[in-house]
Amino acid sequence: MHNLKEIRKDFNAFEKALEKRSINLDFNKLKELDIKNRDFIQKREALEKEKKDISKSKDKSLFAKSKEISLNIEKINEKQKTVKENLDKILSNIPNIPHKDVPNGKNENDNVEINKFGKIPKFDFAPKSHYEIGENLGMLDFDLASKTSGSRFVFVKDKLALLERALSNFMLDMHTSKNGYEEISPPLFASENTMFGTGQLPKFENDQFEIKLEEGSDRKFLIPTAEVILTNIVKDKIVELKSLPMRFVASTPCFRKEAGSYGKDTKGMIRQHQFYKVEMVSIVEQDKCFEELERMTDCATNILEQLELPYRKMILCSGDMGFSAEKTYDIEVWLPSENKYREISSCSSCSTFQAVRMKARYKNQNNEMLYLGTLNGSGLAVGRTLIAILENYQQKDGSITIPNVLRPYMNNLEKISLN
RNA sequence: GGAGAGAUGGCUGAGCGGUUGAAAGCACCGGUCUUGAAAACCGGCAAAGGGGCAACUCUUUCCUGGGUUCGAAUCCCAGUCUCUCCGCCA
Numbered sequence: 056m057h058n059l060k061e062i063r064k065d066f067n068a069f070e071k072a073l074e075k076r077s078i079n080l081d082f083n084k085l086k087e088l089d090i091k092n093r094d095f096i097q098k099r100e101a102l103e104k105e106k107k108d109i110s111k112s113k114d115k116s117l118f119a120k121s122k123e124i125s126l127n128i129e130k131i132n133e134k135q136k137t138v139k140e141n142l143d144k145i146l147s148n149i150p151n152i153p154h155k156d157v158p159n160g161k162n163e164n165d166n167v168e169i170n171k172f173g174k175i176p177k178f179d180f181a182p183k184s185h186y187e188i189g190e191n192l193g194m195l196d197f198d199l200a201s202k203t204s205g206s207r208f209v210f211v212k213d214k215l216a217l218l219e220r221a222l223s224n225f226m227l228d229m230h231t232s233k234n235g236y237e238e239i240s241p242p243l244f245a246s247e248n249t250m251f252g253t254g255q256l257p258k259f260e261n262d263q264f265e266i267k268l269e270e271g272s273d274r275k276f277l278i279p280t281a282e283v284i285l286t287n288i289v290k291d292k293i294v295e296l297k298s299l300p301m302r303f304v305a306s307t308p309c310f311r312k313e314a315g316s317y318g319k320d321t322k323g324m325i326r327q328h329q330f331y332k333v334e335m336v337s338i339v340e341q342d343k344c345f346e347e348l349e350r351m352t353d354c355a356t357n358i359l360e361q362l363e364l365p366y367r368k369m370i371l372c373s374g375d376m377g378f379s380a381e382k383t384y385d386i387e388v389w390l391p392s393e394n395k396y397r398e399i400s401s402c403s404s405c406s407t408f409q410a411v412r413m414k415a416r417y418k419n420q421n422n423e424m425l426y427l428g429t430l431n432g433s434g435l436a437v438g439r440t441l442i443a444i445l446e447n448y449q450q451k452d453g454s455i456t457i458p459n460v461l462r463p464y465m466n467n468l469e470k471i472s473l474n
Numbered sequence: 475g476g477a478g479a480g481a482u483g484g485c486u487g488a489g490c491g492g493u494u495g496a497a498a499g500c501a502c503c504g505g506u507c508u509u510g511a512a513a514a515c516c517g518g519c520a521a522a523g524g525g526g527c528a529a530c531u532c533u534u535u536c537c538u539g540g541g542u543u544c545g546a547a548u549c550c551c552a553g554u555c556u557c558u559c560c561g562c563c564a
Binding site: 096097099101103109112115121273293294295414418422 | 522
């Protein structure tokens with residue numbers, strides 16, 4: 056969320072900065088509400104002062120008047136509240152301002168490649184898709200999942216289940232032992248306020264699974280990513296400077312409705328309602344966001360390099376960036392069956408955008424109160440990594456070679472083949 | 475599910491109708507002392523919002539939302555969360 060105080064300093068600059076996002080926003084309305092709001096505040100405070108003085112004086116002859124003032128305050132307060140609500144509503148739906156490095160663009164086609172890694176594998180046979188391979192092995196079962204749960208679910212079985220677990224463990228080990236992240240096993244439920252903090256609410260409610268605990272209880276949601284819960288660790292906090300940066304990693308299931316992606320990736324496990332993801336979150340001083348973003352992205356690509364999977368690093372254009380991000384790198388892994396790169400990680404700096412929503416702050420060297428910078432990145436999406444391994448490591452006979460670094464996590468298994 | 479206890483500043487913790495934005499301690503910042511550090515001593519130190527070029531000033535805030543009162547951290551009601559005991563249960 057944007058700080059109204061900052062916006063007010065230069066409305067035009069704010070409007071201009073958001074041009075890249077191509078949102079339709081009534082800036083005049085925003086301006087008008089802000090003025091109205093402050094006007095009401097001034098009126099109310101003047102009355103409050105008057106009332107306070109009477110109370111302090113303890114002059115009984117004025118008590119009746121004080122009562123009258125209270126009624127007046129009430130009226131103005133109602134009006135101010137309504138204006139403020141409208142103001143907040145507009146404000147909470149405005150996305151973050153893209154950083155100047157971010158290329159202008161409409162959609163994913165305008166993303167810009169930064170670099171590439173690895174050799175694209177050549178096959179002397181037609182490479183199969185991950186779901187063919189998995190089904191042939193009898194270790195991916197989509198039919199069973201649709202029977203028990205519906206579409207966009209999968210049963211991962213046997214050695215592929217082991218592989219999935221190995222991937223999670225391998226990634227967690229890397230991030231905790233080499234990259235300085237603290238491992239967290241968090242709740243998978245998030246409160247409404249928590250979802251607001253990272254920007255999933257109010258705008259993207261359609262994508263979230265809501266959980267009903269009991270009639271009339273507070274709203275709860277299944278986390279769409281561990282980012283939500285890890286970032287909110289600092290919600291409502293004033294963090295001590297010496298405890299920065301904070302770095303958290305978690306491997307969790309993620310739940311998404313995937314509304315609006317009907318007909319997209321319907322086959323296979325590219326796009327599911329539920330998937331595992333290893334997520335990194337960094338909480339940093341606000342001026343350290345960009346160096347942290349580079350660091351975090353390196354942590355993600357390093358996993359792919361160790362798994363010897365070919366990838367490319369993209370910088371997202373303004374039109375493809377998430378709501379809370381100011382700058383995002385996507386890591387895309389090579390998928391032979393599709394003959395193209397597909398997203399396997401997304402690392403974003405959110406500047407102070409989430410921190411303002413969460414009221415997450417720290418005091419800098421000069422004892423000034425500042426909002427924190429927050430970053431999140433997948434390190435990596437486990438389901439999609441599984442896919443990438445199936446496809447890139449497939450053999451002619453339908454078996455899968457296990458990447459070297461994963462073997463210690465799989466009882467030194469070297470390949471997965473039909474029993 | 476039943477019975478209690480609690481929620482106060484960055485943290486711990488007093489206050490239980492009016493000089494309380496809030497004692498005390500810790501932490502933090504500045505100073506004295508020291509070769510330097512530590513200790514000791516002295517001083518400072520809440521946030522949000524509004525007004526002002528600024529110095530500064532005003533308002534709000536003691537879990538949340540209502541209520542009583544001229545006046546609420548303090549009294550009443552509802553809710554949320556936490557803890558203890560009993561029951562049940564992975």
